[in-house]
Amino acid sequence: MTETSVDVAAHDRIATYGRRVLAGGELTREEVLWLLGLENTADRFDLMSWANRVRERFKGDRVHLCSIVNAKAGGCSEDCKFCAQSAFYQTESPRYAFVDPEPVQAAAEEAARNGVTALGLVAAWKGLDEGPMLDEVCARFEELKRSGQVRPDASLGILKSQRVADRLAAAGVECYNHNLETSRRFFPQQCTTHTYDDRLRTIGFLKQAGIRICSGGILGLGETVEDRCDLMFALKEVDPSFVPLNVLNPIPGTPFEKNAPLAPLTILQTVACFRLVLPRAEIMLAGGRTVNLRDLQSLSFLAGASALMVGNYLTTLNQPVEKDLQMLRDLGLRWDGGVSP
Numbered sequence: 001m002t003e004t005s006v007d008v009a010a011h012d013r014i015a016t017y018g019r020r021v022l023a024g025g026e027l028t029r030e031e032v033l034w035l036l037g038l039e040n041t042a043d044r045f046d047l048m049s050w051a052n053r054v055r056e057r058f059k060g061d062r063v064h065l066c067s068i069v070n071a072k073a074g075g076c077s078e079d080c081k082f083c084a085q086s087a088f089y090q091t092e093s094p095r096y097a098f099v100d101p102e103p104v105q106a107a108a109e110e111a112a113r114n115g116v117t118a119l120g121l122v123a124a125w126k127g128l129d130e131g132p133m134l135d136e137v138c139a140r141f142e143e144l145k146r147s148g149q150v151r152p153d154a155s156l157g158i159l160k161s162q163r164v165a166d167r168l169a170a171a172g173v174e175c176y177n178h179n180l181e182t183s184r185r186f187f188p189q190q191c192t193t194h195t196y197d198d199r200l201r202t203i204g205f206l207k208q209a210g211i212r213i214c215s216g217g218i219l220g221l222g223e224t225v226e227d228r229c230d231l232m233f234a235l236k237e238v239d240p241s242f243v244p245l246n247v248l249n250p251i252p253g254t255p256f257e258k259n260a261p262l263a264p265l266t267i268l269q270t271v272a273c274f275r276l277v278l279p280r281a282e283i284m285l286a287g288g289r290t291v292n293l294r295d296l297q298s299l300s301f302l303a304g305a306s307a308l309m310v311g312n313y314l315t316t317l318n319q320p321v322e323k324d325l326q327m328l329r330d331l332g333l334r335w336d337g338g339v340s341p
Helices: 003-022 029-036 041-059 101-113 132-147 162-171 196-208 225-238 264-277 289-296 321-330
Strands: 062-072 118-123 151-155 175-177 212-214 217-219 242-247 282-285 307-309
Touching: 003 029, 003 041, 003 264, 029 225, 029 264, 041 264, 062 101, 062 282, 101 118, 101 132, 118 132, 118 175, 132 151, 132 162, 162 196, 175 242, 196 212, 212 242, 217 225, 225 264, 242 264, 242 289, 242 307, 264 282, 264 289
Parallel strands: 062 118, 062 307, 118 151, 151 175, 175 212, 217 242, 242 282, 282 307
Antiparallel strands: none
16 A cells, blocks of 8 residues: 555545534544544644534634632642642742632633633642631632622532532532543552542532533643543543643652653644544643643644633743734634634
């Protein structure tokens, strides 16, 4: 078989998978593994082109924007090996207790000015149980909800009971981020202080409370292509509204500080596969996109992404919001607070 015929065969196979998803069908694990294994640049762009069609079919030209506030920083009891906020590692991460109302309201005002739909309060701790801290957390969300400026979101770790999830819902939390992070197989290699099932149990509590699910993962932890594929299908079972895709930004002092960076085209190829597996979800580019994708950030939307985290991350900087909004304008994409010319 000639090289040209091999390329044509791959082109036709990618098109077959793309058309199937466009028509409402699904891909198998074996098919997605094949897509993740594509090495030819033209084939990768072929895949991205079909993922872009799927994005346009199910999400249109509107991009969902969200921002986060590091509501409680550092000293976390969990040993997630990518995280600068873990108490297990010596990093330069800041440490402070749960924030007062004023910084949260200031962040909400800034988000609203930029057309950002949601503001997530993120806390570095294992999770929430009933008690004074839950009361304080709920008060902060009630204040944010009353302001009416942004959708109140949360990322507060593992929830200990259904009662906690119900309290958060009553306080105004509409969406909760709780990433699966990686595959079930690889999870113990990146965290040992809680389990994959702990995370699934929390998601179950949230769903029962009527809170929308935001759940994704981190690429570049040292996982295999099979792990990335398994994460996609695990998330398919969870059925989240939002799927944030982070790319490891190695932090000095953490166990993953020497991990080799993923190639930008590998990241985009993976984004495209997430879109084909989860065609109706908001596939969101989040932490690590600036340092890992560099000048190719805009291609993430042509690879199927439909959402973007803007503003700074928990312990690292992002590019200015104005630059992100200009990127969307240049692509002819819209967001809640602005439209392309």
